[in-house]
Amino acid sequence: MKKVLVATEKPFAPVAVDGIKSVLDEAGYQLMLLEKYTSVDQLKEAAAKADAMIIRSDKASREVIEAAPSVKIIVRAGAGYDNIDLEACTEKGVVAMNTPGQNSNAVAELAFAMMLYSLRNGFNGASGTELRGKKIGIHAYGNVGKYVAAIAKGFGMKIYAFDPFLKKEDIEKDGVTAIGSIEELYKTCQFISLHIPANDKTRKSINYDLLKLMPKNGMLVNTARKEVIDEEGLIKLMEERADIRYVSDIAPDTRADFESKYTGRVVFTAKKMGAQTAEANINAGIASARQIVAFFEKGDKTFQVNK
Numbered sequence: 001m002k003k004v005l006v007a008t009e010k011p012f013a014p015v016a017v018d019g020i021k022s023v024l025d026e027a028g029y030q031l032m033l034l035e036k037y038t039s040v041d042q043l044k045e046a047a048a049k050a051d052a053m054i055i056r057s058d059k060a061s062r063e064v065i066e067a068a069p070s071v072k073i074i075v076r077a078g079a080g081y082d083n084i085d086l087e088a089c090t091e092k093g094v095v096a097m098n099t100p101g102q103n104s105n106a107v108a109e110l111a112f113a114m115m116l117y118s119l120r121n122g123f124n125g126a127s128g129t130e131l132r133g134k135k136i137g138i139h140a141y142g143n144v145g146k147y148v149a150a151i152a153k154g155f156g157m158k159i160y161a162f163d164p165f166l167k168k169e170d171i172e173k174d175g176v177t178a179i180g181s182i183e184e185l186y187k188t189c190q191f192i193s194l195h196i197p198a199n200d201k202t203r204k205s206i207n208y209d210l211l212k213l214m215p216k217n218g219m220l221v222n223t224a225r226k227e228v229i230d231e232e233g234l235i236k237l238m239e240e241r242a243d244i245r246y247v248s249d250i251a252p253d254t255r256a257d258f259e260s261k262y263t264g265r266v267v268f269t270a271k272k273m274g275a276q277t278a279e280a281n282i283n284a285g286i287a288s289a290r291q292i293v294a295f296f297e298k299g300d301k302t303f304q305v306n307k
């Protein structure tokens with residue numbers, strides 16, 4: 001009987017775990033659940049007994065992969081797989097996958113929740129501003145970016161996007177203006193919503209030179225990864241320009257400093273919660289379980305990311 005470990009330091013909604021369990025039950029597989037674990041050793045110990053793993057932002061490091069000789073597949077229930085050591089997976093013959101698109105709407109909704117919360121001053125009763133008629137720049141027009149565009153339409157915003165991997169027409173068919181350079185996007189839009197992955201090319205790429213191009217009352221919205229921000233550059237800009245706001249689902253390393261120095265201009269969630277909805281958990285969790293079953297039963301490697 002195949003054993004599938006669901007290892008989530010930040011647990012799925014119980015209804016999503018039930019859904020995963022039914023997919024696995026149907027296939028005759030066993031669910032192992034490790035939630036809210038607090039040490040790598042706990043993760044290694046559980047992984048050592050598993051044939052497959054479902055994780056979220058949990059770190060599938062070389063150490064964890066090497067401690068799990070029977071694991072043949074690791075599925076990241078979500079989009080970003082910067083938490084998986086892909087090289088170690090490939091060396092050990094482990095297939096790594098993600099579940100693209102499954103939690104995207106939840107992340108896009110949170111981006112707007114954060115923008116509104118900031119524009120309405122944390123709902124403290126003071127007069128704020130609106131989104132209607134303002135320009136939003138979507139930095140990377142992937143699954144989340146597309147949902148952001150659809151929601152922005154409802155708010156009556158003017159929508160722009162930059163994505164070097166897409167053709168202009170693939171962006172513009174959605175009623176979104178495709179912009180040819182990152183600089184132009186930041187120069188044009190008061191609101192910038194980040195949807196780039198964290199990798200060697202993007203780490204610290206959102207830097208002072210780029211951010212300083214933002215128009216008056218610019219707001220940077222980060223529901224992607226903190227690693228893509230050049231924190232020193234952002235601080236320099238926040239110091240120079242009192243009109244700039246930063247809202248992020250992934251608090252900076254120097255969170256306390258940001259919160260004390262730039263009160264009213266920053267919003268950070270308690271814990272990354274873009275994908276923290278029952279719907280997103282169900283979608284991504286069940287997709288992960290199905291991908292694992294399809295891999296073992298049919299050799300299906302759709303969504304493999306280490307090839």
Ligand code: 3PG
Binds near residue numbers: 010057103
């Ligand atoms: C993702 O990459 O899918 C999101 O950042 C969600 O991450 P989480 O599953 O840790 O909430």
